Amino acid sequence: MKDEQSALNEPKEETAAQAFARLDGRIAMMARAVEHLAAERASIDIPDYSATLGQMNTRLAAVAQGLAAIAQMPAMQLTPEKMAARMDAAAVSARATDKDTLREAREGHQEAARIIHSLARTISSAHEQRRHLIWAASAGLAAGCLLWSILPGAVLRALPTSWHMPEGMAAHIMGEASLWDAGERMMHAGDADAWEAITAAPETRRAAGSCRP
Numbered sequence: 001m002k003d004e005q006s007a008l009n010e011p012k013e014e015t016a017a018q019a020f021a022r023l024d025g026r027i028a029m030m031a032r033a034v035e036h037l038a039a040e041r042a043s044i045d046i047p048d049y050s051a052t053l054g055q056m057n058t059r060l061a062a063v064a065q066g067l068a069a070i071a072q073m074p075a076m077q078l079t080p081e082k083m084a085a086r087m088d089a090a091a092v093s094a095r096a097t098d099k100d101t102l103r104e105a106r107e108g109h110q111e112a113a114r115i116i117h118s119l120a121r122t123i124s125s126a127h128e129q130r131r132h133l134i135w136a137a138s139a140g141l142a143a144g145c146l147l148w149s150i151l152p153g154a155v156l157r158a159l160p161t162s163w164h165m166p167e168g169m170a171a172h173i174m175g176e177a178s179l180w181d182a183g184e185r186m187m188h189a190g191d192a193d194a195w196e197a198i199t200a201a202p203e204t205r206r207a208a209g210s211c212r213p
Contacts, residue, residue, distance in 0.1 A: 021071065023067060027063065037053070174186075181194065
């Protein structure tokens with residue numbers, strides 16, 4: 001019972017627009033009272049307050065107009081429910097913007113990953129091609145060396161014997177000025193003892209000296 005009475009006695013909450021409307025009504029009532037007093041001034045023996053009351057009436061009317069304009073402002077029309085709805089709408093819009101930003105960032109990250117993967121494959125392909133080129137160059141070099149070691153001998157042996165091309169090539173490789181010097185060096189390398197025995201005999205030295213070009 002006490003709770004019901006306290007609930008009845010508690011003042012009801014009112015919006016700002018309702019409060020301004022109630023204040024506007026009171027001001028209008030005061031203005032009418034002032035006008036009524038001004039109309040009955042002839043029957044009352046009081047000083048003439050017509051000018052003062054007129055100024056007060058004008059000022060009260062201006063105040064009433066200002067309050068009415070304030071009451072019509074959008075902010076005065078907001079209730080807690082409307083404010084909560086606007087806040088929810090702003091939160092939804094912000095979340096949508098964040099979602100778009102995250103989506104764009106994810107797409108950019110995926111694009112960067114694709115570019116890096118493509119570059120990695122390109123680099124791997126370049127390394128593979130380089131390895132193949134190295135193998136091909138090595139094989140070509142080995143084949144060239146093999147041909148160079150075989151082909152000159154075959155060509156020189158195919159030439160006429162009177163040209164002494166194999167002997168000249170041997171002397172050139174040994175760095176000797178003549179075939180005779182190259183022959184002496186080869187005989188000495190083939191059997192040093194026999195070469196010493198041959199060169200030790202006086203007849204051999206004289207024959208060798210007469211045969212030296």
